[in-house]
Amino acid sequence: MSVVARNRVRISGAPQGRPMLFAHGFGCDQAMWRHVAPAFETDHRVVLFDHVGSGGSDLSAYDPVRYGSLRGYADDVVEICRELDLTDVVLVGHSVSAMIGVLAVRAAPELFGALVMVGPSPRYVDDGDYTGGFSRADIAGLLDSLDANHLGWSAAMAPVIMGNPGQPELAEELTNSFCRTDPDIARQFARVTFLSDNRADLAGVAVPTLVLQCSEDAIAPEVVGRYVHAQVPGSTFVQLAATGHCPHLSAPDETVAAIRGWLSVPAGRTRA
DSSP, X not given: OOXXXXXXXXXXXXXXXXXXXXXXXXXXXXXXXXXXXXXXXXXXXXXXXXXXXXXXSOGGGOOTTGGGXXXXXXXXXXXXXXXXXXXXXXXXXXXXXXXXXXXHHHHOGGGEEEEEEESOOSOOBOBTTBOOSBOHHXXXXXXXXXXXXXXXXXXXXHHHHXXXXXXXXXXXXXXXXHHHSOHHHHHHHXXXXXXXXXXXXXXXXXXXXXXXXXXXXXXXXHHHHHHHHHHSXXXXXXXXXXXXXXXXXXXXXXXXXXXXXXXXXXXXXXXX
């Protein structure tokens, strides 16, 4: 099958503009970018897609071995770029896709010109002096709960992840997105997401990188975002006023402004 069909790739915007590829997080799909991606269509070639096993992707393409690590998803990102003959790509990855982006950039640096990491975490589990935000027992309990009751887990976790109690419709949307995901795929993707350790990959990122950090993020707290910033050479760290883990849904205007502001800075300059 074609890569475009496998990942339900959708292209819009300026055909000759610099490509921007938006990668969604766990339990989501490309629709989560609907408030952000259109803002770049005037001067960018915007590419959206669904990870295999998510959204409108071809579920028959799901291979538990290939997707048993984040590298399988990163390989897909590289394949999409090559299929569409994209270069100098601005890769925007939310949550786990921030690390998928790191792996894609390292695997094929000739394809990418910039990386935007929204709410990144290279490791969710606390480890020695490293603070990931969760103990091993926390993650084990989270995964056990998902195994036992996929729908119940979705309803309980979505409000925590979204972190915007004043906008309950956002948590409801995230809950529904989680619930639409095949339970077996969700269980494996959750393990791949929450048990991965990509700390050693950060130093090898050789493209300009923006780290967008939300306030009061229960999934990827500020200490994690600042760790990522410190480990990625020459990266820029921007603290958003937006709360929760999904600023592209809860605060799209601020998210767009932060990305556009950073892209307007000449290459080689960084901001603290």
